[in-house]
Every structure is written in C-alpha cells, then in structure tokens.
C-alpha cells in the first residue's frame with residue numbers, strides 16, 4: 001500500500017485556451033492534515049474536482065487511495081468523502097437525522113451508522129445540541145457537515161474552504177475538529193486563510209497558476225522563507241525590574257531591539273476568551 005493517500009503527476013487541465021492546471025505534481029501522505037493553499041483562480045477547486053471524479057484531466061494522472069484516474073471519466077473512489085464550502089444540509093432535520101441520512105446516502109449499514117452517531121456528535125461538539133439545523137449557527141452547521149462526511153469512516157476527507165465563511169469562534173471550533181482527526185483520517189483541505197493552515201496542518205501545498213510552487217511538511221515549507229535577520233527569544237523575567245538591565249545588556253552587544261514586551265495572547269485568543277466569558 002502506498003504511503004500516499006493522493007498523488008498527482010503532470011496534472012494538466014485546459015478549458016479551451018485557458019490552462020487551469022499546468023503540470024501539477026502533488027503528494028498527500030496518509031494520515032496528514034494537508035492544507036492546499038493558493039489565491040483565487042490558482043487551480044485548487046479544479047484539482048479537487050479531478051480527484052473526486054467530478055472532472056477529467058486534459059493530461060497527466062492523479063492517484064487517489066491507490067486508484068489512478070486522469071483523462072478518462074472514472075467512478076468515484078470508495079473511502080473518499082467530500083464537503084463543499086457550504087454544506088447542503090436540510091434545515092428541517094435534527095443533527096442525528098442528518099447523520100442518519102448521510103449514512104444512508106453513503107451506503108453505510110444502518111446499525112453501523114447508529115453506532116457511530118454519538119461519537120461523531122461528540123467530536124463535532126454537538127452532543128448536547130437539540131433542535132433543527134435551520135436554527136444552527138454557521139459554525140455548528142459546518143461542524144455537522146464534517147461529521148456527516150465522516151459517517152462512512154472515510155480514509156480521505158476532502159474539504160473545500162471549510163473555514164472561509166465562518167466567524168472567529170466558528171473557525172476556532174472547526175480547526176480544533178480538523179486537528180482532532182490528525183493521524184486517524186487523511187484530511188485535504190483548500191484554503192486561502194494561511195493562519196488557519198499554519199495552525200492545524202502537518203503538510204502544505206502551495207499552488208500558483210496551476211502549478212505546485214512549494215510542498216512538504218509545514219516546517220520544511222516555512223524554512224524555505226528567507227531569513228529575516230531577526231532573532232526571537234522569549235524570556236521569563238525574575239521580576240519587572242530586570243527588564244532595563246536586559247535591554248542594556250542586549251544594546252551592549254550591538255543588538256537593535258525590534259520589539260520587546262510582555263507576551264500577550266493573540267487577537268484570536270482574546271476574542272475567543274472574551275466572547276466565551278473565559279470558559280474557552
């Protein structure tokens with residue numbers, strides 16, 4: 001069995017004169033949380049559509065869970081689940097009903113579906129939620145959407161922009177949910193929110209004008225950035241009075257202090273803390 005859940009070689013897609021994918025190479029390791037990033041029109045959706053058998057390539061190949069597809073229309077690959085950016089859930093259903101429907105649509109036996117529902121509701125943070133989907137927030141709907149995509153226990157979960165329509169709280173919850181899948185399900189998601197990708201992904205692929213410009217474990221891709229010439233140190237000071245002495249010592253060494261000060265929470269941390277009354 002290949003250690004790649006998805007790989008593409010020379011994947012090219014032309015729409016008439018327009019080249020959407022231009023010899024794309026891509027490798028998604030099994031077990032990875034892979035962030036597929038690129039600006040609008042870079043070719044992310046086109047790649048995902050070919051991987052999902054919703055479109056055929058003009059040339060090149062893509063292999064999904066060991067099954068090759070490319071220029072020929074191909075049947076969907078078993079073991080792959082897909083969630084579009086806005087999940088199409090019926091507003092009149094409750095969360096368990098939506099999961100039961102997703103189980104039936106995916107061909108999962110009813111008893112297996114029923115046995116999976118409590119754990120999935122809990123993973124999605126919806127175990128205590130009552131009422132119909134029509135009354136859910138966007139974040140809750142997105143988390144339920146991910147749970148419905150997981151009902152068939154897929155090996156590979158593909159999501160298109162899963163956080164782009166959400167507010168900061170909704171994003172934090174969806175990112176935590178995706179991070180919790182690490183090592184269990186291979187997750188491939190497209191995004192243009194780089195902070196989100198940096199926060200949860202193990203691997204990243206950057207696509208530009210239909211070609212991969214950087215790919216690999218996130219630390220390796222970050223290491224490709226030029227050195228800024230700056231150096232960051234976090235210190236626990238014995239007391240506030242020592243700050244001046246430390247500044248003087250650094251200045252003695254010829255260091256030009258770019259920024260210094262108490263380390264605070266990020267804007268996202270403060271927002272989540274305040275809006276949850278510190279109960280985050």
Ligand SMILES: Nc1ncnc2c1ncn2[C@@H]1O[C@H](COP(=O)(O)OP(=O)(O)OP(=O)(O)O)[C@@H](O)[C@H]1O
Nearest residue numbers: 015018019020038039040041042043044045046047
């Ligand atoms: N059916 C189509 N016919 C013609 N051109 C298309 C078609 N689908 C996509 N394209 C073009 O192919 C290019 C890649 O589009 P794609 O949707 O894959 O980009 P993307 O990276 O997903 O962008 P976004 O973040 O805006 O969704 C774009 O220039 C787009 O206009």
